[in-house]
Amino acid sequence: EVQLVESGGGLVQPGGSLRLSCAVSGFTFSSCAMNWVRQTPGKGLEWVSGISYGGDDTYYADSVRGRFTISRDNSRNTLYLQINSLRAEDTAVYYCAKGYYAGSYSPFDSWGQGILVTVSS
Amino acid sequence: DIQMTQSPSSLSASVGDRVTITCRASQGIRNSLAWYQQKPEKVPKLLIYAAFTLQSGVPSRFSGSGSGTDFTLTISSLQPEDVATYYCQKYDSVPLTFGGGTKVEIK
Numbered sequence: 442e443v444q445l446v447e448s449g450g451g452l453v454q455p456g457g458s459l460r461l462s463c464a465v466s467g468f469t470f471s472s473c474a475m476n477w478v479r480q481t482p483g484k485g486l487e488w489v490s491g492i493s494y495g496g497d498d499t500y501y502a503d504s505v506r507g508r509f510t511i512s513r514d515n516s517r518n519t520l521y522l523q524i525n526s527l528r529a530e531d532t533a534v535y536y537c538a539k540g541y542y543a544g545s546y547s548p549f550d551s552w553g554q555g556i557l558v559t560v561s562s
Numbered sequence: 563d564i565q566m567t568q569s570p571s572s573l574s575a576s577v578g579d580r581v582t583i584t585c586r587a588s589q590g591i592r593n594s595l596a597w598y599q600q601k602p603e604k605v606p607k608l609l610i611y612a613a614f615t616l617q618s619g620v621p622s623r624f625s626g627s628g629s630g631t632d633f634t635l636t637i638s639s640l641q642p643e644d645v646a647t648y649y650c651q652k653y654d655s656v657p658l659t660f661g662g663g664t665k666v667e668i669k
Contacts, residue, residue, distance in 0.1 A: 476658070486606065486649055486660040500656040541611060546653050548596035548611040555605065
């Protein structure tokens, strides 16, 4: 069974930092592109960042480029999102999502349960 | 960047009705289009990819069509368990943009 479990969220002050983790199991992590998607409470889905299966290629939404860094450790079956210089508008539930295809441009066939990040003073 | 516009933003229909949701891309995306279903308080679920390919386990009352810039998701006979918000997503290139969502309710 495919499982993706996010951790590392919480309450942080504006300007602060967090590192989100997504531990996966049930599939060959090193063969799959991975992504982060966020959802503001009561609002829609926003793709945030993606990373190729090997980690060589990374992609970011304009809204987070320069503040967020995606990475992965294929030996630990874990995806990360380092989020710096947090703003109130970064408050959201953050999901990790598995790419369905091997390539980086892919729909997402499995999602984690989501982790809440709240930016507030 | 390519924008994805869904319509309507919400709809209310009766059980058994045929429901159609549209998604328009501001530029052509070939058939690199997915549809997701997000039930209240749940995680999004992939329904359709490559514009019309049904994901394994998805009921056959769901179907997708379109290519290029105009796409549709159809529920042939709306069921109570289909109450959800539906999102389209382009994945031809980054950013992998989602549409704004369509909330489907039972009348």
